[in-house]
Amino acid sequence: MKRILTGDNTTGKLHLGHYVGSLENRVKLQDEYETFIVLADMHSFAYPKYVENPEVINASAKEVLLDNLAVGLNPDNVTFFPESAVPEIYELATILSMLVTHNRALRNPTIKEEIKDKNLGDNYSLGFINFPLLQVADILSVQADLVPVGEDQLPHLELTNEVVRRFNQVYGNTLKEIEGKVGRVKRLVGIDGNVKMTKSLNNAIYLSDFAQEVEKKVMSMYTDPTRIHPTDPGHIEGNPVFIYLDAFGTEEDNAQINEYKNRYMIGKVRDIEVKKYLAQVLNNFLDPIRKRRVQFESQPGLVKKILKEGTQKTRAEAQKTLEEVKKAMKLNYFE
The missing domain is CATH 3.40.50.620 (HUPs)
Incomplete structure (x- = not known):
């Protein structure tokens, strides 16, 4: 082997x-x-x-x-x-x-x-x-x-x-x-928009973060600096929120993610709504990881x-x- x-x-x-x-x-x-x-x-x-x-x-x-x-x-x-x-x-x-x-x-x-x-x-x-x-x-x-x-x-x-x-x-x-x-x-990318997520820049979401920590970090995330108002058309490419949705969303999430992308590009959705959904997606991904971690921590x-x-x-x-x-x-x- x-x-x-x-x-x-x-x-x-x-x-x-x-x-x-x-x-x-x-x-x-x-x-x-x-x-x-x-x-x-x-x-x-x-x-x-x-x-x-x-x-x-x-x-x-x-x-x-x-x-x-x-x-x-x-x-x-x-x-x-x-x-x-x-x-x-x-x-x-x-x-x-x-x-x-x-x-x-x-x-x-x-x-x-x-x-x-x-x-x-x-x-x-x-x-x-x-x-x-x-x-x-x-x-x-x-x-x-x-x-x-x-x-x-x-x-x-x-x-x-x-x-x-x-x-x-x-x-x-x-x-x-x-x-x-x-x-x-x-x-x-980091939650601050830096090209790389890294511990030293304090721009990371950790695999062991509790659900509340994940939500807090997501709500503080960098998005599209050119989008001043929720009604302004937004950019998807290079936007950390959508990068994370593409990276951690499941097949079941694809329809909702695509809907948010379309609405975002024409100024029909607020950042906060998309971020709340991202926090949900990330916590769904992290839940089984957190549970296994607790099992090993106890041994x-x-x-x-x-x-x-x-x-x-x-x-x-x-x-x-x-x-x-x-x-x-x-x-x-x-x-």
Whole structure:
């Protein structure tokens, strides 16, 4: 069976953008692929504001695991592990970093975007520049075939394949290239109209938000800035409210959504009416996720067992990969 590896930074709970970007594909593919989910806690330390707040990362790792379980990933079939608990990944990352120039690391567009979005200036660590290599090692440690990701993570996958090709060229055919699978919504806009929903901009609806929180956030959503009065014709394209309706509405909702679109474009419906309907659609979508989350929250022993067993399995696979890599590099001194 082919393998998936993907995961999440442990810097807070997961939101709707994570769902349409990657989580949805994880759930759909979990029976077709042997799936590994990394809780990327060491990645999280790459951001300056978390370096002195390890308790946030620790708590977030548990929240991220619960979110993955809540959307429908089956722990009997899916392997979860914290990145920091698999030291073989660090060793593999160190080895692979020898094949990547410093300039190549800095050219990563996702790194550039992160520096800009988070106003890091030049206040970032060596670990921040290296964390794409750590992600490469995450993927290759279990010899994954497919990586479901958001569009913003594609540069990391390109780097992964560059490293694979370079390693195989120098040391022989040892590692394999991977494919990415982007979600049906490449980047979900934030509730403030920003091009991306993200925790750092406080423009997210979380998978664990209560119904009242969802409604409050929806009612504050950015819509069409050119529409001053309810009777003004409105724009559908680029309007977050309608983007969310298209993303999370069911087939049963399609007729109502289309009616709202038609009325909105001719100025026959108020924003507040459409927003109330969106809140209903989102809460219908989130209700089963919230219920599953509560079920796992009530079983902390089971959650800990899932992580422990997942770590053991991942370490065993990572050790095999590391042995093959070292053998190819003539570093197998004790065989």
